[in-house]
Every structure is written in structure tokens, then in C-alpha cells.
Amino acid sequence: MTVNGTPLRVVVADDEDDIRLVLSLQLGAVADVVVVGDARDGAQAVEQCLTLRPDAVVMDLLMPSVSGFEAIARLKEEAPEVGIVAYTGVAGEFVRDEMARLGVPLVLKSGDPEALVMALRAVAARA
């Protein structure tokens, strides 16, 4: 899982400390993936994406202050080269429709990282 032979650089954004811990362990265990950033809300996620220019960001949607929805909109505008995977515990019709409209793959939070890793591969290959 590399981009042009280099490791895939990923920022993870979630307001729950333990979910970020899980993500860093899950993704850190995948060969050729490096977690380069760790954000607690949408504002930090955007800031880190603009500073670190990762290949992809794992974006929780329901976060305080600046939500994942707002962060995605900003990234689409200001850093369109960053692949985005929406990562959520709640995916009803509104979320599914909105992410489909934005062209952002949606992954349900799970202790099994397979779906997330596949989605990251897809957005990295697309970028």
C-alpha cells in the first residue's frame, strides 16, 4: 500500500482519544502505512492536512467545534489532493447521501480495520 513506492501518509481525526489510539495501532500495523497526524476535531484535521499534506485523512463526522462535515468541505476546497475517508459510528440516510454527493467513501467504525484500509487504498490511488 504505497504511493509511488513511498509509504501512505495518513492523518487520523476523531474526538475520542481511544478511537484515535485504535486507529494509530490498526494503521500502524499495516505495512507501508504511516500515521503522520492526530487531530481531535475538524479544525485540527484541516490544519494538519494543510501543514503535513498527507496522502489521506480518516475523518470522523460528529466532532465538536468544527465537525467532519465542515472539515471535508474545507479540504475539498483547500487541499483537494488529500484523499478523504469518512469514518463514523452512525451512518443513516443523511450521512450516506451526503458522502455520496461529495464522493467521499464512508466506513463504519469497527475493530476490524479491513474496510478502512481498503478505502484508504482506494482514495490514495485516486489522488
Added chain:
Amino acid sequence: MCPGCNLENLNTLRTVTSNEPEDEAPAAPTFSPGLSATELDAVRRRVLNVIGHELRTPVTTIHGLSRALADADATQVRDEIAPALQRNAARLERLLDDLLVASGISTALPVEPSTPVALAPLVDAVWVSVSGTGDPDAPTVTGDAEALAAPGAARLIVERILDNAARYGEPPLTVAIERDGDRVVMTADSPGPEIHPEEVALATEPFFRGERAVMTGPGIGLGLAVARSLAEHQGGSLRVDPRPGGGLRTVLELPAR
């Protein structure tokens, strides 16, 4: 014991913001009679959505961390993984207890016998456990009296009352404790903005979250419902009233020693 708590009674529930997307801001059902089948189904979905949302983080964390154990070194297990597993297992346990107790399910209610419990020291002890020592916003406690209650239940009741005040009220929190005949009355006054009377009336109902709570942060709306259910099980009562000047007044009554 707790009208409207059980899923069978969800025909008394109505969501506060009925146009809210089901997957966007879980919580905040309120109570109103006469829902149609469609509305009842929407409420049922809303309640299950609230519970699912609250379960998702601890379940995901425990599952993910247990998978990561095999590749983690001993230091990482000791410093990060084990504490996180314990936190999230405790979160699940509390959620399970809250759901059952708030719903008045008798099998989850305390089994320990009633003993004399001095409320003023309990308030101080619970506040320290919630906010730490030396907190400048610690409540001012006046009076004291001994209630006759299961100690664990009394602690949980006081904890949920203080936790609610700390989350959604503004300092200074005052707690007055007095004996009134064969009852002990604890009145917690938590200043804050004026609260709509309908919200006050619903504050002890399971899954209800007021506008301020929804804006403040995540939650499932069980804190005061748990306190009320436990208080009733102990032979007492819990009610909330508007606080004169704004905010919430929570009145707990328990049998006196």
C-alpha cells in the same frame, strides 16, 4: 415506577426536533401522548440509534485493541492498551446499568441492604471523585441528615445529580440537606439560563436531553432518569423544578434514618 421508560411505552415519546436527521444528532426524545404508528416507529428508531451511537465507541475500541494485543509490546500494553480496555469496558458496564436501571428493570437494581447514610459527607466525597480535590467550583453544602438507603444506590443518586449540575449548570452549586419528618430532603440548586418548563418536566425521563445538554456535548440522557429510578426503589423520590433566577433545582427525598 418510571412511566415511559420501557420500549413498550414508547408511544408516549416524541422527539423534540422531529426534522433532525436520524443519524446526525442522536438523543432528545421527549414525551407526549397520542403518537401515530409512523411516529412511534420513528421514536423507536431514534432510541435504538441513541443506544447504538453510545455503544459504538467502546465496542469498536475493545474490539480493535484486543486485535492489537498480539503485536503490541509490554510497555504499550501496560501504558496504553490495558487502561483503554478497562475504560471502555467500564463505559459499557455503566451504559448497561444505566439502561436497565433507568427503565426500572428490577433485576438491575441494587440488592444491598439499607443502612444509615449521611448525605453531606457523601456529597463532598462524590464531588471529589467527579471533579478532583481543591475544585473552586465545589458545591456549598448546608445542613446534614442521615438517610436510610443502600449505600451504593445513594452514592449513584448523588453522583448523577452532581454530574448533571456540573455538566449543564453554572457555579455556584448549592446543596441544602435537612430532615423533614420521616424524610430527608436534599435540594441541589444549579444556576444557569432559564429552562423551558417543558424541558424541566421531562428532565428525569429516560433519553431526554434538553437543548443546553444537546449543545454542550455527547450523552444519552439517562443521568437523572437513573437517579429518579434508584430514588424510587429506595422508597424516595426525585423531582426537578425551575430554579428561581434560572437553572435547575433538583429535589431528592429519601427515608430518614
